[in-house]
Amino acid sequence: MVREIIIWPDPILKQVASPVGAVDGPTRHLLDDMAETMYAADGVGLAAPQIGVLKRVIVIDTSPRQEGQSLLHLVDPRIVRTEGTTVYSEGCLSIPGEAEDVERAAKVWVQALGRDGQPFELECEGLLAIAVQHECDHLEGTLFVDHLSSLKRELIRRRMKKLKAEQAEEKAEQVRGAPHHESAL
Ligand code: NI
Numbered sequence: 001m002v003r004e005i006i007i008w009p010d011p012i013l014k015q016v017a018s019p020v021g022a023v024d025g026p027t028r029h030l031l032d033d034m035a036e037t038m039y040a041a042d043g044v045g046l047a048a049p050q051i052g053v054l055k056r057v058i059v060i061d062t063s064p065r066q067e068g069q070s071l072l073h074l075v076d077p078r079i080v081r082t083e084g085t086t087v088y089s090e091g092c093l094s095i096p097g098e099a100e101d102v103e104r105a106a107k108v109w110v111q112a113l114g115r116d117g118q119p120f121e122l123e124c125e126g127l128l129a130i131a132v133q134h135e136c137d138h139l140e141g142t143l144f145v146d147h148l149s150s151l152k153r154e155l156i157r158r159r160m161k162k163l164k165a166e167q168a169e170e171k172a173e174q175v176r177g178a179p180h181h182e183s184a185l
Helices: 025-040 126-139 150-177
Strands: 045-047 057-060 072-083 086-090 100-104 107-113 119-125
Touching (some): 025 045, 025 057, 025 072, 045 126, 072 126, 086 126, 107 126
Antiparallel strands (some): 086 100, 107 119
């Protein structure tokens, strides 16, 4: 099921997510919903807090922009080693329409549990390394805008607040314009 993605600023996105511990049925269901939501939004990564679930769960699929990649499920991910630095123009499904240069490690090694509950370690380079760091940040309540100057962050915050106000207005219009008020529950 495609879930609603929470737009920044929102207090949920600032929370630290809790460890899962063991992958059970509900965790697999969450992973599947997250993958569906990520693909529906044309994203390459999504963290559970972005759909309002404060669990350490992320999905990544950089294959549209990186060769040899496919869908990755990471439960309780932990970056255990980093190497080098790189700058990449990052966006975020919770901050639509915005992109800014962020400095990250060029290469990371991440340990996590897979969808099958088995632990694995993955060496990540290129966009995948960026995505792993960006999504792990979400689990700590950190967004890419937190890596920017306060001036840039405030400009983006203003644009996002305007966007959210417009979305709320559109929703209100839809309710007002709904032809069958009596069936609205
Ligand atoms: Ni993001």
